[in-house]
Amino acid sequence: MSERYVWKASFALGIPQVDEEHRAFLDLLNAVADAAVRAERVRFERAVADLRTYAEIHFAHEEQLFQAAACPGLARQRAEHALYVKRLRELVEAGDAKALLDFARSWLIEHILGSDRECAEWLRERRAPRPGDQRRA
Ligand SMILES: [Fe+2]
Numbered sequence: 001m002s003e004r005y006v007w008k009a010s011f012a013l014g015i016p017q018v019d020e021e022h023r024a025f026l027d028l029l030n031a032v033a034d035a036a037v038r039a040e041r042v043r044f045e046r047a048v049a050d051l052r053t054y055a056e057i058h059f060a061h062e063e064q065l066f067q068a069a070a071c072p073g074l075a076r077q078r079a080e081h082a083l084y085v086k087r088l089r090e091l092v093e094a095g096d097a098k099a100l101l102d103f104a105r106s107w108l109i110e111h112i113l114g115s116d117r118e119c120a121e122w123l124r125e126r127r128a129p130r131p132g133d134q135r136r137a
């Protein structure tokens with residue numbers, strides 16, 4: 001459980017704010033893992049609280065962004081975000097650090113590479129000028 005979760009180039013979605021937030025998300029996850037390995041209970045609880053708070057902020061940003069772009073994957077985004085919040089709360093209540101870390105990590109990577117990427121691609125396609133588009137000043 002001591003390995004750090006390393007950011008990979010393949011996680012980048014090409015939306016600077018979202019990529020930056022995903023990196024911060026991973027850093028917070030590492031802080032949780034670190035505290036768990038050292039069995040520092042107070043630090044662990046604080047790190048988990050930070051992770052939960054940050055997740056809510058990040059999800060709100062994404063949902064705003066994807067809603068504004070009318071991303072067809074928005075409903076899936078919302079459902080997955082809600083599932084994460086619910087599951088994390090259950091695992092905090094259960095007090096199982098390993099299960100919490102395993103879930104939080106695999107959820108984050110799968111979500112970034114799945115739904116987040118899908119919406120990021122939608123956003124990029126909408127922004128890219130298409131042949132025949134009128135250029136606006
Ligand atoms: Fe998301």
Ligand SMILES: [Fe+2]
Pocket residue numbers: 022058062112116
């Ligand atoms: Fe995300």
